[in-house]
Amino acid sequence: MFKKNWIWNDPVWSKVIAAVIFAVITIIATTISAKVNDISFTEAWNKFWTLKVELWLLALVTVVLFLLFVLIKRKKMNFLNYTQGTWRNTKWQWAWKKDPQTKKYRIFNLNTLCPKCQKGLFTSPGFYSREYKCAQCGYTVPMQSFDKPYSDEILGEIYKHISEKFTSEMKYIDFEDDN
Numbered sequence: 666m667f668k669k670n671w672i673w674n675d676p677v678w679s680k681v682i683a684a685v686i687f688a689v690i691t692i693i694a695t696t697i698s699a700k701v702n703d704i705s706f707t708e709a710w711n712k713f714w715t716l717k718v719e720l721w722l723l724a725l726v727t728v729v730l731f732l733l734f735v736l737i738k739r740k741k742m743n744f745l746n747y748t749q750g751t752w753r754n755t756k757w758q759w760a761w762k763k764d765p766q767t768k769k770y771r772i773f774n775l776n777t778l779c780p781k782c783q784k785g786l787f788t789s790p791g792f793y794s795r796e797y798k799c800a801q802c803g804y805t806v807p808m809q810s811f812d813k814p815y816s817d818e819i820l821g822e823i824y825k826h827i828s829e830k831f832t833s834e835m836k837y838i839d840f841e842d843d844n
């Protein structure tokens with residue numbers, strides 16, 4: 666499902682395919698040229714390869730092709746802007762962290778946001794604290810009266826949602842399915 670574009674992401678295969686496409690285009694162009702000018706394929710072929718091209722035109726074409734290549738190869742990573750969402754009636758916020766080895770991103774610092782101001786992180790201030798407190802507005806709720814879901818449970822739901830929303834970008838995301 667996520668391997669649709671694997672061939673274009675492979676450094677060797679993408680070059681081989683580009684060369685094959687170029688060769689096919691050259692052969693088609695030569696065939697058309699031979700028909701139009703009423704000459705043999707060999708003549709048309711020789712004419713094509715001995716064609717005198719202005720240097721500025723060659724430079725321009727090279728630059729345009731290079732820019733097109735850069736545009737196509739540019740990675741789309743829209744998921745990096747997606748850092749908030751509501752799950753189980755609670756607003757969650759997270760950040761993305763890049764793994765230096767796999768070069769893939771994963772969610773970290775997943776936290777609930779304050780139900781009152783929706784801005785501050787809503788966490789327990791200390792290890793022995795019996796309440797959740799907003800770091801922004803100071804709103805507190807006793808732990809036993811606030812049914813806070815475990816972030817591990819929510820994490821699976823967030824990744825599932827992301828895989829549906831950013832399907833083509835999943836190759837940049839390190840999603841370990843524990844199920």
Ligand SMILES: [Zn+2]
Nearest residue numbers: 779782799802
């Ligand atoms: Zn608050």
